[in-house]
Amino acid sequence: MEDVFVARLMSTTLHTVSPDTLVEDAAQLMLDNNISSVIVVDGENHLEGILTTTDFVHIVAKSQPKAETTVSRYMTTDVVTADAQDSIVAVAESLTEHGFHHMPVVDEAEGVIGIITTSDLAAYLSQSEQLVSS
Structure with missing residues (x-):
């Protein structure tokens, strides 16, 4: 990178x-x-x-x-959500497009199962960069 x-x-x-x-x-x-x-x-x-x-x-x-x-x-009641199988690129684009920093992750059967944040994405990019540098 x-x-x-x-x-x-x-x-x-x-x-x-x-x-x-x-x-x-x-x-x-x-x-x-x-x-x-x-x-x-x-x-x-x-x-x-x-x-x-x-x-x-x-x-x-x-x-x-x-x-x-x-x-x-x-x-906020009109919440934009992610699915556990969504790509992080799609989630990052959605967060950026909407100006959000948090996105609940939902499953149709189980309801809310998690949350993904801009901090999660930044940590992932940081770890990915370290792996590429190694």
């Missing part, structure tokens, strides 16, 4: 916020742009941090008082 450098794959369309941006505004920016993180920069565009969807899980979990809102209010 040829060497592919970060500059070839990286996205240069960045969504940034300042450290004093309200989390609600950062969340709206992420929703409006269908992204899972925003880069936090100072006035000179120097990196201060990153805020991700995982951070929002912590924000909601620690919020007081609890909103007591059920999952059904926000969950």
Whole structure:
């Protein structure tokens, strides 16, 4: 496999916020742009941090008082799924096409049997590259 450098794959369309941006505004920016993180920069565009969807899980979990809102209010119901026999190329294309990072794996008889994520695909590519290099 040829060497592919970060500059070839990286996205240069960045969504940034300042450290004093309200989390609600950062969340709206992420929703409006269908992204899972925003880069936090100072006035000179120097990196201060990153805020991700995982951070929002912590924000909601620690919020007081609890909103007591059920999952059904926000969950996605039109879920794109994979079958255990689907090729990883097809799954990767579907994840990319939809901008997803997670895809449940379902079986008609057994229901949900797993999940495949972009992290799983990245780990596979990393292992494949190591095998090719050996």
